[in-house]
Amino acid sequence: xxxxxxxxxxxxxxxxxxxxxxxxxxxxxxxxxxxxxxxxxxxxxxxxxxxxxxxxxxxxxxxxxxxxxxxxxxxxxxxxxxxxxxxxxxxxxxxxxxxxxxxxxxxxxxxxxxxxxxxxxxxxxxxxxxxxxxxxxxxxxxxxxxxxxxxxxxxxxxxxxxxxxxxxxxxxxxxxxxxxxxxxxxxxxxxxxxxxxxxxxxxxxxxxxxxxxxxxxxxxxxxxxxxxxxxxxxxxxxxxxxxxxxxxxxxxxxxxxxxxxxxxxxxxxxxxxxxxxxxxxxxxxxxxxxxxxxxxxxxxxxxxxxxxxxxxxxxxxxxxxxxxxxxxxxxxxxxxxxxxxxxxxxxxxxxxxxxxxxxxxxxxxxxxxxxxxxxxxxxxxxxxxxxxxxxxxxxxxxxxxxxxxxxxxxxxxxxxxxxxxxxxxxxxxxxxxxxxxxxxxxxxxxxxxxxxxxxxxxxxxxxxxxxxxxxxxxxxxxxxxxxxxxxxxxxxxxxxxxxxxxxxxxxxxxxxxxxxxxxxxxxxxxxxxxxxxxxxxxxxxxxxxxxxxxxxxxxxxxxxxxxxxxxxxxxxxxxxxxxxxxxxxxxxxxxxxxxxxxxxxxxxxxxxxxxxxxxxxxxxxxxxxxxxxxxxxxxxxxxxxxxxxxxxxxxxxxxxxxxxxxxxxxxxxxxxxxxxxxxxxxxxxxxxxxxxxxxxxxxxxxxxxxxxxxxxxxxxxxxxx
Amino acid sequence: xxxxxxxxxxxxxxxxxxxxxxxxxxxxxxxxxxxxxxxxxxxxxxxxxxxxxxxxxxxxxxxxxxxxxxxxxxxxxxxxxxxxxxxxxxxxxxxxxxxxxxxxxxxxxxxxxxxxxxxxxxxxxxxxxxxxxxxxxxxxxxxxxxx
Numbered sequence: 125x126x127x128x129x130x131x132x133x134x135x136x137x138x139x140x141x142x143x144x145x146x147x148x149x150x151x152x153x154x155x156x157x158x159x160x161x162x163x164x165x166x167x168x169x170x171x172x173x174x175x176x177x178x179x180x181x182x183x184x185x186x187x188x189x190x191x192x193x194x195x196x197x198x199x200x201x202x203x204x205x206x207x208x209x210x211x212x213x214x215x216x217x218x219x220x221x222x223x224x225x226x227x228x229x230x231x232x233x234x235x236x237x238x239x240x241x242x243x244x245x246x247x248x249x250x251x252x253x254x255x256x257x258x259x260x261x262x263x264x265x266x267x268x269x270x271x272x273x274x275x276x277x278x279x280x281x282x283x284x285x286x287x288x289x290x291x292x293x294x295x296x297x298x299x300x301x302x303x304x305x306x307x308x309x310x311x312x313x314x315x316x317x318x319x320x321x322x323x324x325x326x327x328x329x330x331x332x333x334x335x336x337x338x339x340x341x342x343x344x345x346x347x348x349x350x351x352x353x354x355x356x357x358x359x360x361x362x363x364x365x366x367x368x369x370x371x372x373x374x375x376x377x378x379x380x381x382x383x384x385x386x387x388x389x390x391x392x393x394x395x396x397x398x399x400x401x402x403x404x405x406x407x408x409x410x411x412x413x414x415x416x417x418x419x420x421x422x423x424x425x426x427x428x429x430x431x432x433x434x435x436x437x438x439x440x441x442x443x444x445x446x447x448x449x450x451x452x453x454x455x456x457x458x459x460x461x462x463x464x465x466x467x468x469x470x471x472x473x474x475x476x477x478x479x480x481x482x483x484x485x486x487x488x489x490x491x492x493x494x495x496x497x498x499x500x501x502x503x504x505x506x507x508x509x510x511x512x513x514x515x516x517x518x519x520x521x522x523x524x525x526x527x528x529x530x531x532x533x534x535x536x537x538x539x540x541x542x543x544x545x546x547x548x549x550x551x552x553x554x555x556x557x558x559x560x561x562x563x564x565x566x567x568x569x570x571x572x573x574x575x576x577x578x579x580x581x582x583x584x585x586x587x588x589x590x591x592x593x594x595x596x597x598x599x600x601x602x603x604x605x606x607x608x609x610x611x612x613x614x615x616x617x618x619x620x621x622x623x624x625x626x627x628x629x630x631x632x633x634x635x636x637x638x639x640x641x642x643x644x645x646x647x648x649x650x651x652x653x654x655x656x657x658x659x660x661x662x663x664x665x666x667x668x669x670x671x672x673x674x675x676x677x678x679x680x681x682x683x684x685x686x687x688x689x690x691x692x693x694x695x696x697x698x699x700x701x702x703x704x705x706x707x708x709x710x711x712x713x714x715x716x717x718x719x720x721x722x723x724x725x726x727x728x729x730x731x732x733x734x735x736x737x738x739x740x741x742x743x744x745x746x747x748x749x750x751x752x753x754x755x756x757x758x759x760x761x762x763x764x765x766x767x768x769x770x771x772x773x774x775x776x777x778x779x780x781x782x783x784x785x786x787x788x789x790x791x792x793x794x795x796x797x798x799x800x801x802x803x804x805x806x807x808x809x810x811x812x813x814x815x816x817x818x819x820x821x822x823x824x825x826x827x828x829x830x831x832x833x834x835x836x837x838x839x840x841x842x843x844x845x
Numbered sequence: 846x847x848x849x850x851x852x853x854x855x856x857x858x859x860x861x862x863x864x865x866x867x868x869x870x871x872x873x874x875x876x877x878x879x880x881x882x883x884x885x886x887x888x889x890x891x892x893x894x895x896x897x898x899x900x901x902x903x904x905x906x907x908x909x910x911x912x913x914x915x916x917x918x919x920x921x922x923x924x925x926x927x928x929x930x931x932x933x934x935x936x937x938x939x940x941x942x943x944x945x946x947x948x949x950x951x952x953x954x955x956x957x958x959x960x961x962x963x964x965x966x967x968x969x970x971x972x973x974x975x976x977x978x979x980x981x982x983x984x985x986x987x988x989x990x991x992x
Contacts (some may be wrong), residue, residue, distance in 0.1 A: 369873065
C-alpha cells in the first residue's frame with residue numbers, strides 16, 4: 125500500500141507546517157483581482173459574480189460579504205452579475221452553491237484587495253500595516269493626522285494584480301454586517317416601482333410563439349399572411365410572430381394559431397412509472413456515495429413501504445421571456461446579443477452557438493432578472509426562441525415572451541419519483557438493515573455545450589431539426605434521482621439503489637431539490653412508520669440513529685424546542701441537503717376537516733444549520749420559501765397529460781398552487797456557526813417539510829399518505845383502503 | 846384619444862386601443878408603466894393588478910376603454926405605508942408578484958387600516974406567489990395593521 129501524503133501537505137502547508145487552505149476554485153482558475161473586485165474611482169466598489177439573482181437574495185448576500193471583508197459600507201458595493209465576457213464564468217446558478225462558491229471567491233478577492241490597499245497606505249503614511257484602521261474605506265492611524273482612502277490608492281497595477289495564494293480573511297468575531305440583521309435587499313425596491321425584469325426590457329419588436337399542441341406534433345399546414353408591420357417567422361415547426369406593438373403580436377399569434385394545422389408525428393411512452401418501466405430500469409447501487417453499475421445486494425426486510433410523487437411544474441409566475449438582437453452586417457461583433465433570465469448564461473451561449481453555427485465569441489448574453497424559476501424552467505428555451513426570431517429580423521431588438529399556456533405546456537417538468545423503502549428492526553428496536561430503491565427519469569437536462577444534443581426546446585422543431593440529448597444516468601455523488609437517497613442516519617447495514625428509467629414521456633429536468641424532495645419524503649415518512657412499530661416517539665427514534673451527528677441532533681432539538689414538541693396533530697422531518705450542506709428540521713401542525721377531507725397546515729417550525737449565517741433575513745426567506753413551495757407540491761400539485769401525451773394542465777385552475785389563505789404561519793430558528801464556512805440553503809427545506817406534512821397528517825387522522833399530492837380525494841382513497 | 850389619469854397624472858391612448866387589454870396600453874412605448882406584470886391573461890394570478898377608481902381590477906383582461914376618464918393606479922405610484930412595509934420587510938423573493946400584491950394590499954388598507962391576518966389573506970387570495978413569500982407578506986402587513 126503506497127504511503128499516503130500527510131493531510132497538511134495535500135492541502136498545502138506554509139513553512140512552519142500550518143494548514144493552508146488552497147485558493148477557492150474560481151480564484152485559482154481566474155486569479156486576476158480586477159476580474160472580481162474593482163475599486164471604482166467614484167467612491168464605489170464593484171464586485172463581479174458569474175452567479176445570478178433568481179429571487180434568492182444572492183446579490184444582497186454577496187454585497188454583504190464584500191463590504192465586510194473590505195470594511196466599506198454595504199451601500200458602496202455594487203454587484204455586477206453574469207454577463208458573458210465581463211464577469212467570471214462561475215457556471216450555473218444551481219444546487220444552492222452560490223454562497224459557497226462565488227461567496228468564497230469574492231470574500232478572498234476582497235481580503236486581497238484590502239491587503240493591497242493597506243500596504244499602499246502603509247507606504248504613503250509611513251505607518252506599519254498593523255497600526256492602520258479602516259472605516260468605510262478610509263484609512264487612519266492613531267497619532268497620524270494624514271488620512272487616505274481606498275479610492276486615492278488605486279491604479280492599473282491594482283486591477284492587474286494576480287492573486288498567488290490565500291491571504292488571511294477577517295475573523296468572524298469582528299463582523300459588523302455578516303450574520304447581522306438589517307440588510308435590505310438591493311433589488312426589491314426597483315421591482316415594486318419600475319421596470320426591473322427582462323419582460324420589461326425596451327425592444328423594437330415584440331414576439332409571441334405559436335406552439336404545436338405538444339413537442340410530438342409537427343406543422344402540417346399554415347396558410348396565412350401577417351400584415352405589415354408584423355412578421356411571421358416559420359422554420360419547420362417553429363412558428364412565431366413579431367410586431368412593433370405587443371398587443372398586436374398577441375393578436376396575430378392567436379390568428380396564426382387558428383390557421384395552423386398540426387399532425388402527431390411521434391408517439392409518446394406512458395407517463396407513469398409503472399411496473400413494466402421499473403422492471404426495465406437500469407440499477408445503480410450506491411458505493412462510497414457514487415452510483416455504480418452492478419447488482420444490488422439483497423437484504424431481508426420485514427417492513428416495507430412505497431412512496432411516490434407525480435410530475436411537477438416549476439410554474440414560474442411570469443412566463444419565460446428574453447430579448448435578442450441579431451446585428452445586421454457580417455462584420456458586426458458580437459452578431460447576437462441576448463438578455464436572458466437563464467441560470468447558466470455561459471452554457472446557454474455555447475449551445476446557442478452550436479445550434480446557430482456561430483462562434484461562441486460572436487454571442488453576448490447578459491443575465492436580467494426573470495420571475496423565480498426554482499430550477500430549469502423555460503428561460504433558456506425562450507432565449508433561443510428570441511434568437512431565432514431575431515435572426516429573421518436583423519438589426520432590431522426582439523422581446524419574446526411565452527404565453528401562460530406555453531409555460532405550463534412546455535417547461536421541462538420536475539420528474540415523478542417512485543421510492544421503495546425496506547427495513548429490519550433488531551431486538552432493541554433499532555434499524556439493523558435498511559434498503560432504499562428510487563426509480564425515476566432524469567433530473568438533469570439543462571442545455572450544455574458538453575452534451576451530445578441541443579437541449580433547447582425549439583431545436584427539435586426546426587426545418588433541419590437538432591435533436592436533444594438522450595437522457596443518461598448522472599453518476600456523480602448526490603445528483604439527480606439519488607440526491608439525498610443516502611440517509612442521514614447511521615445504520616449498521618444499508619443498500620441504497622438508484623434505478624434510472626431512460627425513456628421519459630416528456631422533457632424532465634431540475635426542479636428545486638431534484639431527487640431530494642422525493643427521497644427525504646420517503647425516508648422521513650418511513651422513519652415515522654418504523655418509530656410507530658418500535659413504540660418510540662418519532663424524535664427519539666431519529667436520535668437513536670443519528671450517531672455522532674451532533675449538528676443534526678442540535679437542529680432537531682432546536683425545531684422541537686421552538687415548537688414545544690410533537691404532541692397533537694404534528695409531524696416532523698429532518699435532512700441535510702446533499703448530505704453535506706444545510707441541515708434542516710421541520711415540524712408541521714395540521715388540521716384535517718372531517719367532512720371535506722381538506723388538509724390545512726396551521727403552523728410550521730423550521731430549524732436550520734447552514735454554517736456561518738451571512739444574511740439571517742435572506743436565509744430565513746429561502747428556508748421559508750422552500751417550505752411553502754413544498755407544501756404546495758404536496759397538497760395540490762400534479763401534472764396531467766391528454767391522450768396524445770400533451771400536458772393538459774395549462775393554467776392555474778387545472779394546476780393550482782397554494783394561496784395566501786392556505787399558508788401557515790412560520791417560525792424559523794437559525795443555528796449559527798460563525799466559525800464554519802457558509803453553505804447554501806435554498807433547497808434544504810423541501811424534503812423535510814414534505815415528510816413533516818405527511819407525518820402530521822398521520823398524527824391527525826391515522827392515515828398514512830404515501831402518494832403525493834395529498835388531495836381530499838387521496839385522503840378518501842387511503843381511508844377506504 | 847381616450848383620456849384617463851395614471852398614478853395621479855394625465856395620460857391618454859388612441860381610440861383604436863379601446864378594446865386592447867389595459868396591461869398592453871400601460872406597458873406600451875407611450876406610457877411605459879411596467880409594474881403591472883403579465884402572468885396569465887386569465888384573471889388567475891393577479892400579477893397585473895391595478896386599481897381603477899380605487900377598485901382592484903385585472904389589467905390583463907380589462908379593455909382599456911373601460912378606464913376612460915377614470916383613475917388607474919399602479920404599484921409605481923403607491924408610495925405609501927403599504928409598499929414601504931413590504932419593501933422594508935424584504936417581503937418577496939423574485940419580486941414578480943410584488944407589484945400586484947402592493948396594489949391588492951393598498952386597496953384593503955384604504956378601506957380597513959387595521960385588518961386582521963385572516964382579512965389580509967382573504968384580500969390577497971387572488972394574488973399568486975410561487976416563491977412562497979406569503980408568510981412574510983402577511984407578517985409585514987399584519988405588523989403594519991397593528992401599528
